[in-house]
Structure formats: C-alpha cells, structure tokens
Amino acid sequence: MQTVTEPQTQRAPPGFWRRLVRSPSGLVGLSIVLLLVFCAAFADVLAPYSPTKMGAGGRFLPPGGKYLLGTDEFGRDMFSRILYGSRITLLIGAVAVGISLTVGMLVGMIAAFRRGWIEAILMRGTDVLFSFTETLIALSFVAVLGPSLQNAVIAVGVAGVPFYARTCYSAALVETSKPYFEASIAAGAGPARLVLTHLLPNVLPTMIVVATLGVSTAILAAAGLSFLGLGAQPPTSEWGYMLAGSRDYINRAPWLMTIPGLAIAVTVLGFNLLGDGLRTSLDPVERK
Amino acid sequence: MNALLSVRDLAVRIGTRPLVEGISFDLKAGEVLSVVGESGSGKSMTAKALMGLLPPAATATGRAEFDGADLLDADIAPPRGTGIGLIFQEPMTALTPVLTIGLQLTEALVSHEICDQKEARRRAAAMLDRVGIPQPEMRMRQFPHELSGGMRQRVVIAMMMLLGPRVLIADEPTTALDVTVQAQILDLLREIVAETGIGLILITHDMGVVAEMSDTVLVMKSGQAVEHGPVTRIFKSPEADYTRTLLDAVPRIDAATEQAETKQDVLLSVSDINKTFNGRGPHLFRRHGTRALDNVSLNVRMGETLALVGESGSGKTTLGRVIARLTEADSGKIQLNSLDLTACKGRRLRAARRQVQMIFQDPYASLDPRQTVGHTIAEPLIIHERLPRSERNERVRQLIEKVGLEADMARRYPHEFSGGQRQRIAIARAIAARPSLVIADEPTSALDVSVQARILDLLEEMKRGEELTMLFISHDLAVVRQIADRVAVMRHGKILELGSTTQIFAAPRHPYTRALIDVVPVPDPARKRGVRPALKGSYPAGPLVEASPGHWVAS
Structure with missing residues (x-):
C-alpha cells in the first residue's frame, strides 16, 4: 500500500527550554530564580561578613559605604544576612512544596483513579481541610509541634496538601475520562501501567506549574510564621524573621524592613513569573 | 433578476497570509447557494467576512454588494440580523443558556426598535409556530437546555427570521443534528426560502445536503473557489478534479452492495x-x-x-x-x-x-x-x-x-x-x-x-x-x-x-x-425529494x- 501524505503534519516543535526562554515572563522568572540559587549556593563566598557576627562596624549603619545594605540593630551586615537568608528561603520553598506536592498528588491521583468510596473519603477529607485557611492549619501544626524552622516548614507543607490534592484530582479526573486512557484500559493495561505511563505524565505538567506558583505561597507562609515568632529562631538569617525583628526600628532604620521585604517580593515574583512561563511552554496546545 | 448579494474577488488575509482568495458569486432572491469544502477550505471564513465577524487580525478585500452598500467596507456597520442573518452549527452555543427563549427572541426586535415588547412577544410566538415548534407560548418561557438540539436550531432560525433578513447564511446548520432531525431542519429552511424569497447561503461539507438543497454550488479548497455552477451541472459533469475526487469519496446510500462470504461460526x-x-445525586433525590x-x-x-x-x-x-x-x-x-x-x-x-x-x-x-x-x-x-x-x-x-x-x-x-x-x-x-x-x-x-x-x-x-x-x-x-x-x-x-x-x-x-x-x-440532485413526513x-x-x-x- 502506498504511503499516505496528508497535509498538516507539523514540524517538530522548538524544545521546551527554548520555548520557556522565549516567553518574556519565563525568561525573567528563570533569571531571578537562577540568581537566587546562585546566591544561596555561594553565600559563604559572596558574603563579605559573617551573618551572625555582631557589632563589627556599628549599629544601624545606613546602606552604602562599607556595609552595602547597612547593618542591623546588633551591627550585623544586612547584605550577608540576606545572602544567607536566600539559602533558608529556597530550602523552605522546596521542602514545603515537596511535601505538599508529593502527598497532594498521591491523594489526588488515587482518588481520581480508584473512584468509589476511596475517592469519597479522600476528597471529602480534603474538602474539610480546605475550609480552613492554610495559615490556620499551619499555625495549629506549629502549636502542636513547637516553634522551630523545621516544624514551620512541615506545617506549611501539610497546610498546602488540600490545594495540591484537589488540583491534581481534577486534572487526573479529566485525563482518566479521555479516550486515550480508556483505550489503554481496553488494551488490557493494569493499574501500575495506567498510572505511571499515562496518568502521571499527563498531570505532571499542570502540577509543575502549580508547584512553581506554590513555592512563592510557601515562602510567604513560612515568612509569616517566622514573623509571628513561630518559625526561624534567632540568630537564623531568615527573611520573614528579619522582617519581624525590624518592626521596632521602622522609623530609625527603615531599610531593616524594606530590604528583607523586597527580597521576599522579588523571590515571589521570580517564582510566579517562572510558573507563568512554564505554563505556556508545557502546554501542548501552545506548543503548536 | 438582480442579485441580492454580489460578491467580487473576496479575499481574507491574516498579515500577508491569504486564507481566502478570489471568491466571486451572485445570490438571487429565492436561491440557495451551497458553499462546500473540507475543513480548512475557507468556507466559514467567507461567511464571517460577509457578516463582518472576522477575527481582528484578519482583513477582507474585494467587494460584496448588498443593498447598495459594500459589506466589506469597514466604515459601514454590517446589516447583521436585519439584512443578513447567520445560523451556526451548534444551536446550544448560539443561544444564551441563562435567558429564556422568549427573551432571546424578542431582544433583537426591541433593540432594533422594530416594535415594542408586547408586539415582539406576539411576533415571536407566531414565528415559533411557523418554524414548527408546538405550544410556542410555553416554549418561550423555557430555557435553551430544556429543548432538544433540533428544537434549538428551530429557535435560532426563528430568531433570525424575525428580523426579516433578505439573506440567510447557515454555517453547517445540521451537522450537529441526527439525520432524521437534519431532514426536518432542511425541509424547514427550504420552505422558508420558497415562502419568503430570501437568499440562502448554505455552508456544508455534506454533498448529500448540497444535492438536496441547492440551486448553485461553490466548491472551495484551500481558500480558493475550485468550481462554481448550477447544482445539476456540478454533480453530472464536474470540471475540476477536486470536485470529482470529492464526489467519488462520498459514500452512497444508494450504491450497490457486495456481500462478502461470511462463515456461520x-x-x-x-x-x-x-x-x-x-441519575446523579444522593439516593433519595436520584432521578429516574x-x-x-x-x-x-x-x-x-x-x-x-x-x-x-x-x-x-x-x-x-x-x-x-x-x-x-x-x-x-x-x-x-x-x-x-x-x-x-x-x-x-x-x-x-x-x-x-x-x-x-x-x-x-x-x-x-x-x-x-x-x-x-x-x-x-x-x-x-x-x-x-x-x-x-x-x-x-x-x-x-x-x-x-x-x-x-x-x-x-x-x-x-x-x-x-x-x-x-x-x-x-x-x-x-x-x-x-x-x-x-x-x-x-x-x-x-x-x-x-x-x-x-x-x-x-x-x-x-x-x-x-x-x-x-x-x-x-x-x-x-x-x-x-x-x-x-x-x-x-x-x-x-x-x-x-x-x-x-x-x-x-x-x-x-x-x-x-x-x-x-x-x-x-443523496448526493444526486435528480433525486431531490419533497417534504418528507x-x-x-x-x-x-x-x-x-x-x-x-x-x-x-x-x-
């Protein structure tokens, strides 16, 4: 039989990275996030002073001069503290989102795949948790576990689970009702094959986007806990904690508040933009 | 008789990329023109250009004379509704799901200041009756989802006809419908054309529908007119290769069947x-x-x-x-x-x-x-x-x-x-x-x-x-x-x-x-049938x- 050449055969689309970098938000977001990772990785090389050494050059020195971003109430170098703080911030984002994503996807995919009473229990449970604000859940967790950075991260991660579970559940529900999924069932595929080769790759792009956007939420939430004194404990250089500590000096040394605040804002912006860029570059429709 | 609508060298472009090129035709009163082609042939784009409904990136050139004005002239508001009516493929999306049928029918009449609300309701009911919807008064209080697909398409037709257009463009009006319903809708369109003397442009991919409905046919492929002529000529002696291929590809219900030998096992x-x-819902509330x-x-x-x-x-x-x-x-x-x-x-x-x-x-x-x-x-x-x-x-x-x-x-x-x-x-x-x-x-x-x-x-x-x-x-x-x-x-x-x-x-x-x-x-104009019970x-x-x-x- 002769080979059929029908029209509309598209050329191979540009690669994922190129698509990401081509979108303005993707490029900016990726740059910010990479810069952050760079700062975190080389904090000990980049930082001119120790983030915890007190009183070296004087307290409340304004930005500029010897201390690039000034010093705080104990005379610690703000620039070094911000650099070291990026480590903790990234770690918080990654671990908290890691917890939410893993547990959430597990719950969502099991519920969508198994249906029936398992679905009912998992999703109604999610609904109950969903009716509380995430901060409240995180707060109650920290209240039980005790205030520490580690517990704050766990709390933020757990508080995010309902959102991820629900997003994953609805994405998975859409996929399982598509003919390709049924075609695979009709071909005799078992549960492992259905979930691992069909369901997971098809919900993952959505979840990656959601997770990237979620990193900023997690960072904010953890910063919030630290701000309340329930997260990072002194003398850790955590942005949220730094923000909280600077409250008393807002008139005398406003940079103590603005600098960590800006750092959080730029980080959140970076992850949000990256999430946006990922959404367009991972979407098969946009790919065409 | 003069043409109702006269299109010359219609072209639609997005940037420099042509989507439709060199389309010319005349539509007379009481005439049915079928625009036929496969997906991507530009048939819907042609209709959109005439209605002034092109996407913002697209530009139309050429002339489309209707009622002494050029439809393609961007400065003149297109006579949508009153001059030219449009019927879509999917009757559900053409109607707003949140408003009653009656409200949607009368809305255009009132907003075009043709008559007041009371008169509009009377006319709407009469028109629903005309398009074969029983109990029009009751239907007008219903919402689109309460009606079947065929009923909805009738409502859309009634909505268009209320404004008294002289040209009706129907874009695949029966493609989403079952074949028995399709037949009824086609019959209705044919009656309306015969009764009111409007010109109908029927956009379709179905050669059977073309043969049954049209007086003239315009065959399109990749944005260009391949062939244009009276329906009998097109079906009997198609000139373009593409028309021939298209006709050959259509499965015929009146073809001879060859029976394969099958085993009895x-x-x-x-x-x-x-x-x-x-039905969904908790047990007690579950519907039948x-x-x-x-x-x-x-x-x-x-x-x-x-x-x-x-x-x-x-x-x-x-x-x-x-x-x-x-x-x-x-x-x-x-x-x-x-x-x-x-x-x-x-x-x-x-x-x-x-x-x-x-x-x-x-x-x-x-x-x-x-x-x-x-x-x-x-x-x-x-x-x-x-x-x-x-x-x-x-x-x-x-x-x-x-x-x-x-x-x-x-x-x-x-x-x-x-x-x-x-x-x-x-x-x-x-x-x-x-x-x-x-x-x-x-x-x-x-x-x-x-x-x-x-x-x-x-x-x-x-x-x-x-x-x-x-x-x-x-x-x-x-x-x-x-x-x-x-x-x-x-x-x-x-x-x-x-x-x-x-x-x-x-x-x-x-x-x-x-x-x-x-x-x-049946894709054979000679076998055109009348209204079927x-x-x-x-x-x-x-x-x-x-x-x-x-x-x-x-x-």
Missing part, C-alpha cells in the same frame, strides 16, 4: 444485556435513570462486519462499550468464542481484553499526547506479549507501514499528525495484539470526506488481510452500507431490525429503518422475529 454472542444509567440498553441480544459471526446503526441516544455506543467491558452492564452475558467475558475479573479480564480492541471516534483524544506514536502502538504488545525490544520494534514498524504511514514516524508525538493519520495510528494500535474482535465507534465521523474514504478503505483492507471481525458503530447509513456485511438498527436501547446489508437497505421492514434510510440526503406515532419495538432467513424485525 459465531464469534461473539451477546444476550439479554440491560443497562440503565442512574435512563435505560440505555433494553434486553439486547446479538450474534457477531467470525470474519464479518456488523454495523450498529442509530441516532444519538440509541444505545449503540453503550453496547459497544459494554462488549469492550469499558462500561459494566446491569445484567446479561457476553460470550466470545468459549470465553465468558462477563465473568472475567481483574487479571483474567485484563488478559481477555486482548481479544477485543477499540477504535474511538475522536482521533485527537484517543492517543496519549505525551507518548510517542510508537509507544502507543506497542502498548498492547508490551502488555500481552513478552517480546524482546528489537522484535517489538520490528512489529511496530510493520504495523505502521501496514496502516500506510512511514516507519520512522514512530518516534513522533500525536500532535504532529493530522486527524486521518491519527486514526491510522489508532487502527494500528487496535490490531497490534491480533484481537479477534475490533469495535470501531464512529471511526470516521470526525474526519473529512476524502480522508474518511481512505480510512474506510484501510479498514476494509485490514478486514481482509487480518481476517478481522468488526463491530462498526455509526450514525451514517451511507458509510454503513459501504462497509458492513450485516446491520443492526437501534433506537432507544433496542434493536429494531437486524439483517444483511442488502436486506436492510433494499427491503427494510421496520418503519423506523425505512424512515432512517429515507431521510439520508416524519416518523410519527408508535412503532413495533417488541422481541425480534425472523421475517425472512437472517432478517429479524421487532414485532
């Missing part, structure tokens, strides 16, 4: 299948379920193609899914050879699935977008046959070539293929594990006619080459006539008639079968009785 035996779909299958029994013989024919809601797809065990029947038995499929569970069921494979309607949704085509085709082999990788790849290569694609396409992803190519891939997957039965659920209804013809050829070839037994589910009687050996006609979850293709088409015994065959538009009243729907050897009819 029964491969699949379905008995007393019942299936009721429950819909009976999708009502005591259906059926035998499929080794090597034959049995077609399940029916309109939407007939249960034909449900029956196919029940046999493929994708939907669980409430009761009944499915026996494949000596294997009781209904009794299979878990691992045994998965192994048994090898025997029954499916081809789905929508080739865009039936392939996993994130798996390569090669992997998709290999899946049944991976599941059922433990082959070394090299041997498996070789099998996939053979399968791809067998369905008419190139072997190196295995590494590509579905979105790189056209609809027809994707359906070929789906066919390759279905036959990969050498099943004994393939269920094809409307495998060609999402495709263009010329692609459909080639896919049908391929299925035919597979059937002969692989000795496939096929259950072919379709609403299209012409396609069924071409491919099936035996036909089962279904309606409301019951089989009403079952017989060989010749028996069903040459000597249908059940009134519903007769009505169904009668309403299919719809199937009314009750019809026999009892157990099947053998009327003549091998020909079963509901009693």
Whole structure:
C-alpha cells in the first residue's frame, strides 16, 4: 500500500527550554530564580561578613559605604544576612512544596483513579481541610509541634496538601475520562501501567506549574510564621524573621524592613513569573 | 433578476497570509447557494467576512454588494440580523443558556426598535409556530437546555427570521443534528426560502445536503473557489478534479452492495444485556435513570462486519462499550468464542481484553499526547506479549507501514499528525495484539470526506488481510452500507431490525429503518425529494422475529 501524505503534519516543535526562554515572563522568572540559587549556593563566598557576627562596624549603619545594605540593630551586615537568608528561603520553598506536592498528588491521583468510596473519603477529607485557611492549619501544626524552622516548614507543607490534592484530582479526573486512557484500559493495561505511563505524565505538567506558583505561597507562609515568632529562631538569617525583628526600628532604620521585604517580593515574583512561563511552554496546545 | 448579494474577488488575509482568495458569486432572491469544502477550505471564513465577524487580525478585500452598500467596507456597520442573518452549527452555543427563549427572541426586535415588547412577544410566538415548534407560548418561557438540539436550531432560525433578513447564511446548520432531525431542519429552511424569497447561503461539507438543497454550488479548497455552477451541472459533469475526487469519496446510500462470504461460526454472542444509567445525586433525590440498553441480544459471526446503526441516544455506543467491558452492564452475558467475558475479573479480564480492541471516534483524544506514536502502538504488545525490544520494534514498524504511514514516524508525538493519520495510528494500535474482535465507534465521523474514504478503505483492507471481525458503530447509513456485511438498527436501547446489508437497505421492514434510510440526503440532485413526513406515532419495538432467513424485525 502506498504511503499516505496528508497535509498538516507539523514540524517538530522548538524544545521546551527554548520555548520557556522565549516567553518574556519565563525568561525573567528563570533569571531571578537562577540568581537566587546562585546566591544561596555561594553565600559563604559572596558574603563579605559573617551573618551572625555582631557589632563589627556599628549599629544601624545606613546602606552604602562599607556595609552595602547597612547593618542591623546588633551591627550585623544586612547584605550577608540576606545572602544567607536566600539559602533558608529556597530550602523552605522546596521542602514545603515537596511535601505538599508529593502527598497532594498521591491523594489526588488515587482518588481520581480508584473512584468509589476511596475517592469519597479522600476528597471529602480534603474538602474539610480546605475550609480552613492554610495559615490556620499551619499555625495549629506549629502549636502542636513547637516553634522551630523545621516544624514551620512541615506545617506549611501539610497546610498546602488540600490545594495540591484537589488540583491534581481534577486534572487526573479529566485525563482518566479521555479516550486515550480508556483505550489503554481496553488494551488490557493494569493499574501500575495506567498510572505511571499515562496518568502521571499527563498531570505532571499542570502540577509543575502549580508547584512553581506554590513555592512563592510557601515562602510567604513560612515568612509569616517566622514573623509571628513561630518559625526561624534567632540568630537564623531568615527573611520573614528579619522582617519581624525590624518592626521596632521602622522609623530609625527603615531599610531593616524594606530590604528583607523586597527580597521576599522579588523571590515571589521570580517564582510566579517562572510558573507563568512554564505554563505556556508545557502546554501542548501552545506548543503548536 | 438582480442579485441580492454580489460578491467580487473576496479575499481574507491574516498579515500577508491569504486564507481566502478570489471568491466571486451572485445570490438571487429565492436561491440557495451551497458553499462546500473540507475543513480548512475557507468556507466559514467567507461567511464571517460577509457578516463582518472576522477575527481582528484578519482583513477582507474585494467587494460584496448588498443593498447598495459594500459589506466589506469597514466604515459601514454590517446589516447583521436585519439584512443578513447567520445560523451556526451548534444551536446550544448560539443561544444564551441563562435567558429564556422568549427573551432571546424578542431582544433583537426591541433593540432594533422594530416594535415594542408586547408586539415582539406576539411576533415571536407566531414565528415559533411557523418554524414548527408546538405550544410556542410555553416554549418561550423555557430555557435553551430544556429543548432538544433540533428544537434549538428551530429557535435560532426563528430568531433570525424575525428580523426579516433578505439573506440567510447557515454555517453547517445540521451537522450537529441526527439525520432524521437534519431532514426536518432542511425541509424547514427550504420552505422558508420558497415562502419568503430570501437568499440562502448554505455552508456544508455534506454533498448529500448540497444535492438536496441547492440551486448553485461553490466548491472551495484551500481558500480558493475550485468550481462554481448550477447544482445539476456540478454533480453530472464536474470540471475540476477536486470536485470529482470529492464526489467519488462520498459514500452512497444508494450504491450497490457486495456481500462478502461470511462463515456461520459465531464469534461473539451477546444476550439479554440491560443497562440503565442512574441519575446523579444522593439516593433519595436520584432521578429516574435512563435505560440505555433494553434486553439486547446479538450474534457477531467470525470474519464479518456488523454495523450498529442509530441516532444519538440509541444505545449503540453503550453496547459497544459494554462488549469492550469499558462500561459494566446491569445484567446479561457476553460470550466470545468459549470465553465468558462477563465473568472475567481483574487479571483474567485484563488478559481477555486482548481479544477485543477499540477504535474511538475522536482521533485527537484517543492517543496519549505525551507518548510517542510508537509507544502507543506497542502498548498492547508490551502488555500481552513478552517480546524482546528489537522484535517489538520490528512489529511496530510493520504495523505502521501496514496502516500506510512511514516507519520512522514512530518516534513522533500525536500532535504532529493530522486527524486521518491519527486514526491510522489508532487502527494500528487496535490490531497490534491480533484481537479477534475490533469495535470501531464512529471511526470516521470526525474526519473529512476524502480522508474518511481512505480510512474506510484501510479498514476494509485490514478486514481482509487480518481476517478481522468488526463491530462498526455509526450514525451514517451511507458509510454503513459501504462497509458492513450485516446491520443492526437501534433506537432507544433496542434493536429494531437486524439483517444483511442488502436486506436492510433494499427491503427494510421496520418503519423506523425505512424512515432512517429515507431521510439520508443523496448526493444526486435528480433525486431531490419533497417534504418528507416524519416518523410519527408508535412503532413495533417488541422481541425480534425472523421475517425472512437472517432478517429479524421487532414485532
């Protein structure tokens, strides 16, 4: 039989990275996030002073001069503290989102795949948790576990689970009702094959986007806990904690508040933009 | 007589890319012009240009004279509604779901300041009555979702006619409708044209509809007019090669059937299948379920193609899914050879699935977008046959070539293929594990006619080459006539008639079968028929009785 050449055969689309970098938000977001990772990785090389050494050059020195971003109430170098703080911030984002994503996807995919009473229990449970604000859940967790950075991260991660579970559940529900999924069932595929080769790759792009956007939420939430004194404990250089500590000096040394605040804002912006860029570059429709 | 609408050198471009070029035609009062072509031919774009509904990036050039003005002149507001009316394919989306029918009908009359609300309601009711909607007063208080698809399309037509347009553009007005409903809507359009003397531009892909409805035909391909002329001439002696190809590709319901010799051995035996779909909601509030299958029994013989024919809601797809065990029947038995499929569970069921494979309607949704085509085709082999990788790849290569694609396409992803190519891939997957039965659920209804013809050829070839037994589910009687050996006609979850293709088409015994065959538009202008009576009243729907050897009819 002769080979059929029908029209509309598209050329191979540009690669994922190129698509990401081509979108303005993707490029900016990726740059910010990479810069952050760079700062975190080389904090000990980049930082001119120790983030915890007190009183070296004087307290409340304004930005500029010897201390690039000034010093705080104990005379610690703000620039070094911000650099070291990026480590903790990234770690918080990654671990908290890691917890939410893993547990959430597990719950969502099991519920969508198994249906029936398992679905009912998992999703109604999610609904109950969903009716509380995430901060409240995180707060109650920290209240039980005790205030520490580690517990704050766990709390933020757990508080995010309902959102991820629900997003994953609805994405998975859409996929399982598509003919390709049924075609695979009709071909005799078992549960492992259905979930691992069909369901997971098809919900993952959505979840990656959601997770990237979620990193900023997690960072904010953890910063919030630290701000309340329930997260990072002194003398850790955590942005949220730094923000909280600077409250008393807002008139005398406003940079103590603005600098960590800006750092959080730029980080959140970076992850949000990256999430946006990922959404367009991972979407098969946009790919065409 | 002067032309109502006179189009000269119409062109639509996005940037410098032409979408439509050099379209010229005249439309006279009381005339039906069909614009026919496959997807991407620019037929809808032409209509949009005339209505001033082009996307912002597109620009139209040329002239379209209507009522002394140029429709393409951007400075003049297009006479939408009052001058030219537009009917869409999907009647649900053309109506706002949150407003009553009455409000939507009268809105335009009032906003165009043609009359006041009271008069508008009176006129709307009269128009609904005119388009064949019983109890118009009551209907006007209802919402679009309370009406069937055919009713909704009637409402849309009424909405357009209320404004008294002189030209009506109907963009695939019956494509989303069942064939019996299509016939009624076409009849209605024809009556309106004859009564009011408006000009109708009918955009369609269906050559049967073209032959039945039109006076003149404009054939389009890739944005250009291929041929333009009176309908009889176009069908009798088409000049353009493309028109000829298009006409040849159309399956004919009035074609001669050739009967393949089938063995008498029964491969699949379905008995007393019942299936009721429950309404959603908690038990106490649950509404009555819909009976999708009502005591259906059926035998499929080794090597034959049995077609399940029916309109939407007939249960034909449900029956196919029940046999493929994708939907669980409430009761009944499915026996494949000596294997009781209904009794299979878990691992045994998965192994048994090898025997029954499916081809789905929508080739865009039936392939996993994130798996390569090669992997998709290999899946049944991976599941059922433990082959070394090299041997498996070789099998996939053979399968791809067998369905008419190139072997190196295995590494590509579905979105790189056209609809027809994707359906070929789906066919390759279905036959990969050498099943004994393939269920094809409307495998060609999402495709263009010329692609459909080639896919049908391929299925035919597979059937002969692989000795496939096929259950072919379709609403299209012409396609069924071409491919099936035996036909089962279904309606409301019951089989009403079952017989060989010749028996069903040459000597249908059940009134519903007769009505169904009668309403299919035939691509032959000489066979244009008048208004047909719809199937009314009750019809026999009892157990099947053998009327003549091998020909079963509901009693």
